[in-house]
Amino acid sequence: MERRMVATVTDCPGRLVPVGTPITIPKDNFVTITQSLGGNYTVTYNGNMVRVDGTDAAALGLEPEVLEFEAPDGDDILEDQVWQALETVYDPEIPVDLVNLGLIYKVELDQAAKRVSIEMTLTAPGCGMGPVLVGDVEYRVAQVPNVEAVQVDLVFDPPWSRDMMSEEAQLETGLFF
Template structure:
């Protein structure tokens, strides 16, 4: 927050966003921060937008903080983030599309996606059961936003064609360290030294 304004991070720029109250235009799924518990915010609810990062919005509703996915922001009166997957050919889950979805998920506190941060350790696709198993970590074991980030991953990866179930295993061995970040992420965060 700078001078009472919040920053919106988009793919190519940072846009200031004033704290703004809106009424939801339809029922919208959200997750309570930091627990990650799914809720539905009813149509016509007044919410206050407090942050936008990576296309997702953090809002306050009825005294609680919640996170709304960018694919549902039409419920707030904004342009909805469309996930367009390339290379879909049939009924199989394409692992490349899973990685594509993961690259659209940003750490709630850092304007870098989870893949570039090195938080995703593995992706395993089970074609028979239409399941994706993801092993991931956090930048710090005590990170209070862990459940929210896991929820973001489950929600977005479930939008990949042919995926029925997403399982996220949060692990801390091996422990995350900055060398796991891509060079671009190190430059973005000022950790390139």
């Protein structure tokens, strides 16, 4: 687990984990970075876990992580690049990406419309971070070459369970059966 203390350079927007309530960490306050995966940050501030979007990295005195893809030969969306993008979206509480957590149920490409449609779920239906994770998925997949639109549908059938996690994710979280 990462532990690094930094001071905010400017007011820093974030969301309380797991409820998702927006907050602002004032300039010149110390936070402890506990996770920096997929370009986003989970920090501890005043005893609370806060998720800071990667686009706000400068507020933490950090450089934003840029997602880069090799340009495809044609104008088609490459499904493997969509999956690569999805693997950069991490749960703010668990150091595992959404793909390995088993939260991505379906990916469909509409080459004519240049649209990617995704069905995903959450580890818990009442998770306040749901809209944040959906926004992360939309943002990251939109970075894939030739993608002009991203549609994410949050579904709860079938309900998520730990057995949907990859073996790697189960080992990482200590939930191996």
